Amino acid sequence: xxxxxxxxxxxxxxxxxxxxxxxxxxxxxxxxxxxxxxxxxxxxxxxxxxxxxxxxxxxxxxxxxxxxxxxxxxxxxxxxxxxxxxxxxxxxxxxxxxxxxxxxxxxxxxxxxxxxxxxxxxxxxxxxxxxxxxxxxxxxxxxxxxxxxxxxxxxxxxxxxxxxxxxxxxxxxxxxxxxxxxxxxxxxxxxxxxxxxxxxxxxxxxxxxxxxxxxxxxxxxxxxxxxxxxxxxxxxxxxxxxxxxxxxxxxxxxxxxxxxxxxxxxxxxxxxxxxxxxxxxxxxxxxxxxxxxx
Numbered sequence: 001x002x003x004x005x006x007x008x009x010x011x012x013x014x015x016x017x018x019x020x021x022x023x024x025x026x027x028x029x030x031x032x033x034x035x036x037x038x039x040x041x042x043x044x045x046x047x048x049x050x051x052x053x054x055x056x057x058x059x060x061x062x063x064x065x066x067x068x069x070x071x072x073x074x075x076x077x078x079x080x081x082x083x084x085x086x087x088x089x090x091x092x093x094x095x096x097x098x099x100x101x102x103x104x105x106x107x108x109x110x111x112x113x114x115x116x117x118x119x120x121x122x123x124x125x126x127x128x129x130x131x132x133x134x135x136x137x138x139x140x141x142x143x144x145x146x147x148x149x150x151x152x153x154x155x156x157x158x159x160x161x162x163x164x165x166x167x168x169x170x171x172x173x174x175x176x177x178x179x180x181x182x183x184x185x186x187x188x189x190x191x192x193x194x195x196x197x198x199x200x201x202x203x204x205x206x207x208x209x210x211x212x213x214x215x216x217x218x219x220x221x222x223x224x225x226x227x228x229x230x231x232x233x234x235x236x237x238x239x240x241x242x243x244x245x246x247x248x249x250x251x252x253x254x255x256x257x258x259x260x261x262x263x264x265x266x267x268x269x270x271x272x273x274x275x276x277x278x279x280x281x282x283x284x285x286x287x288x289x290x291x292x293x294x
Contacts (some may be wrong), residue, residue: 010259020251029237029242039198040101044104047222108219128145166193169185170193230244236284236287250270
């Protein structure tokens with residue numbers, strides 16, 4: 001019983017942070033699935049969502065602040081796609097990647113200018129921030145809510161992609177971008193919708209993440225963003241279930257390592273895992289094998 005009480009918080013934290021990584025990883029995997037682009041600015045959009053909440057609660061009630069965070073983050077994702085990626089639709093892949101890195105640094109430096117580089121205290125969200133006790137282990141309620149909410153959102157997303165018109169257009173575009181355009185699919189609308197969904201999930205992920213880790217800095221999105229990217233590659237980039245499973249595995253392993261007292265190596269483990277996966281199975285756990293047509 002003592003062993004459970006001692007280690008349960010780490011396991012619960014691992015499942016919780018895995019869910020938060022999953023919500024960010026879906027944004028990476030969806031954009032890559034259609035555009036074959038790694039949106040390096042995605043982690044910074046997640047960070048901006050955290051900062052919006054910090055400042056929003058100073059001028060409005062919490063429910064309105066939550067709504068503003070979601071709307072503003074979605075608008076930012078849409079704006080980034082229109083301003084930084086749409087003009088480069090027919091440019092070489094490298095140009096788009098450089099643009100993505102540029103947007104990432106732009107958002108970080110804007111945040112640095114606004115905050116002065118100081119860590120901002122994330123506000124406590126009522127009910128989510130409350131402390132609960134399970135089997136003698138004390139944790140925040142957000143730890144229990146995160147995996148459930150993540151699974152619900154993923155199920156809704158999978159149903160949307162499988163059964164709606166925009167979802168079918170997304171699947172067609174991810175299968176064959178050029179042919180989809182020729183068949184009359186409004187590719188710009190599909191891509192914008194992909195960024196909107198990814199940014200919406202990043203906004204939800206930021207609320208859950210910063211409720212646990214309450215300091216918001218201009219670089220706060222870098223490490224969660226990188227780990228979510230590793231999760232997407234680990235699960236097979238382009239596969240939504242793969243990204244989610246990869247994120248949960250990384251979150252749980254990372255916190256088990258912390259529980260063993262090897263906190264220093266928890267980040268290193270994530271990237272070591274990426275190297276091993278790329279060597280053993282370059283397409284990831286659920287990635288499709290690429291077939292070259294002659």
